[in-house]
Amino acid sequence: MGVIVSIFLLMLSFAAAFWYLFRTVSRLRTIEEMKDDFVSNMTHELKTPISIAYSANDALLNYDTSNDPEKKGAYLTIAMKQLKRLGELVENILAMSMERRKTMTLKPEKIDLPALADEIAEAQRMRGDKEIAIEVRSEGDISVTADKSHLSNVLNNLIDNAIKYSGESVAINIKLNADNIEVADNGIGIPAKSLPYIFDKFYRVPHGNRQDVRGYGIGLYYVKHILEKMGWSISVKSQEGHGSVFTIKFDRHES
Numbered sequence: 001m002g003v004i005v006s007i008f009l010l011m012l013s014f015a016a017a018f019w020y021l022f023r024t025v026s027r028l029r030t031i032e033e034m035k036d037d038f039v040s041n042m043t044h045e046l047k048t049p050i051s052i053a054y055s056a057n058d059a060l061l062n063y064d065t066s067n068d069p070e071k072k073g074a075y076l077t078i079a080m081k082q083l084k085r086l087g088e089l090v091e092n093i094l095a096m097s098m099e100r101r102k103t104m105t106l107k108p109e110k111i112d113l114p115a116l117a118d119e120i121a122e123a124q125r126m127r128g129d130k131e132i133a134i135e136v137r138s139e140g141d142i143s144v145t146a147d148k149s150h151l152s153n154v155l156n157n158l159i160d161n162a163i164k165y166s167g168e169s170v171a172i173n174i175k176l177n178a179d180n181i182e183v184a185d186n187g188i189g190i191p192a193k194s195l196p197y198i199f200d201k202f203y204r205v206p207h208g209n210r211q212d213v214r215g216y217g218i219g220l221y222y223v224k225h226i227l228e229k230m231g232w233s234i235s236v237k238s239q240e241g242h243g244s245v246f247t248i249k250f251d252r253h254e255s
Helices: 002-062 069-100 113-125 148-164 192-197 219-230
Strands: 108-112 131-138 143-147 169-176 180-185 233-238 244-249
Touching: 002 069, 108 113, 108 148, 113 131, 113 148, 113 169, 143 148, 143 219, 148 169, 148 180, 148 219, 148 244, 219 233
Parallel strands: 131 169
Antiparallel strands: 108 143, 169 180, 180 244, 233 244
């Protein structure tokens, strides 16, 4: 009986070990496939703006555009838009890469929050790809201790998403107070079933009517994790067709 029980326990142990190994290999295979898909898609996306900007500059260099100001302006506009897009792609890659480094250290400094928000809003208004209205409202002078570069990236990410997932005209309201930053927009909103997953890496909200918007599911992932590293938190309220409201809550001691 003792031998039979021992063999049975060994068989259970081998079965459990095999199940664990199978599960681990499956997870690794899934992660590897996601990584391959990401690299493939990102490579394709990087090549596209480069080739378009190259073609526009080639036309400027090899054709007589000096006598056609309208065509010259059109080529320059195309090149600028594609270079800007390329810059955004590179920033996203760098942001994700930096976030993955566990040894990454923040450089906290005292920041005039209304001044920073105004500076970012002014730059975003100049994008020119659609009608953009950004209003910044502040309840007095507010300063926070944070990494200025990463906080700027966070705000730019939220505004970028609001602009991308909106109609031809977008209205963004940024409210600042001693406890939080609120970024509200009039965009297409987020389905209720997707809200629990929007901060997950590589997750993209399925919008059947917005196939023109490209992304990689790393922007909001970066936003959440960098804010957590600062000791802050972020939440979202949204409804399809009625826009979204993202709220960044400060650590009371830090703020």
